[in-house]
Amino acid sequence: MPQLGGGMEIFMKNKLNGRDxxxxxxxxxxxxxxxxAASFAMATTVIGGFIASGVSFxxxxxxxxxxxxxxxKKGVFTISGTLLGLIALSGGHLPHAVFAVIGGIICDLxxxxxxxxxxxxxxxxxxxxADFLGTVIPVILFGTTSFVERASKWKMSEAQINEALSYFKVSWAVGFGFITFILACIGAFVATRILKKHFEKAGVI
Structure with missing residues (x-):
């Protein structure tokens, strides 16, 4: 019985609560x-739009x-991905929303x-x-019609749309995906250094 109680205590401790x-x-x-803010700033150029996820994160x-x-605790990034997904969904971007949630789950794992x-x-x-792939893979797999429609609403010129379409290829997706991953990892690495140096000493964590 003591073991069962101890296990229950650990389970409750690792479970998200109201404060969490x-x-x-x-x-x-x-x-x-x-x-x-970072995404909108990067989206002012075509190339910037493709690395916006990496820079933003x-x-x-x-x-x-x-x-x-x-x-x-487990579930932090699953919830974060769901919130990002809801924002994407509000703009009519279902695939982006799905990838955001999946990315959060994988991140937690x-x-x-x-x-x-x-x-x-x-x-x-x-x-x-995952956030980046959610914006690119659907266009590569299912065609460019939806992107062209959205780009027109974003007031992109015909030249900008054609330039963007030239990057919706597997080779470019791999390259931009790699850049996105590296940029985010750099940000996370710097964040862990900042947290170690400042926040832990201040007793914030």
Whole structure:
């Protein structure tokens, strides 16, 4: 019986509670604002639009990583991916929403119990990569019609649309995907260094 009680205590300790959800909500609100601002800034050029996910997650890394290590429980990035997915869904981007959620789930699985900073960095990079793939793979697999329609609404010129379409190829997707992953990992690595140097000493974590 003592073993059962101890196991239940560990389970409850690792389960997200009300305070955790509030923390996740607050940090996601900040992270999403940074993500959106960086994405819009990068989208002013065609190439920038393709690396927007990487740059956005690199810039927002400190917010997301601080959130994750404060809560330190499975499900943090699944919820974060779901929130990003809801934003994508509100804009009519269902595939992007699905990839965001899947990316969050995979990220949580990679990070595990937060015992390895390396796994946190790789998990976060995967989270960003999934976000990028959600914007590119559907166009490569199912055609460019939906992208052209959205691009017209974004007031992109015909020349810009044609330039963007030239990058919707597997080879370019692999290249931009790699860049996205590396940028996000750099952001996460820097974030872990900042957290180590400042936040832990301040007793924030």
């Amino acid at each position: 959800f509030i923390t996740i909500g607050i940090f996601n609100a900040i992270g999403i604002v940074i993500y959106m 690199m810039v927002a890394a400190t917010v997301y990583i601080l959130m994750a290590v404060k809560v330190k 990679i990070i595990g119990n937060y015992e390895s900073k390396g796994r946190i960095v790789i998990g976060y990079g995967t989270f960003a990569l």
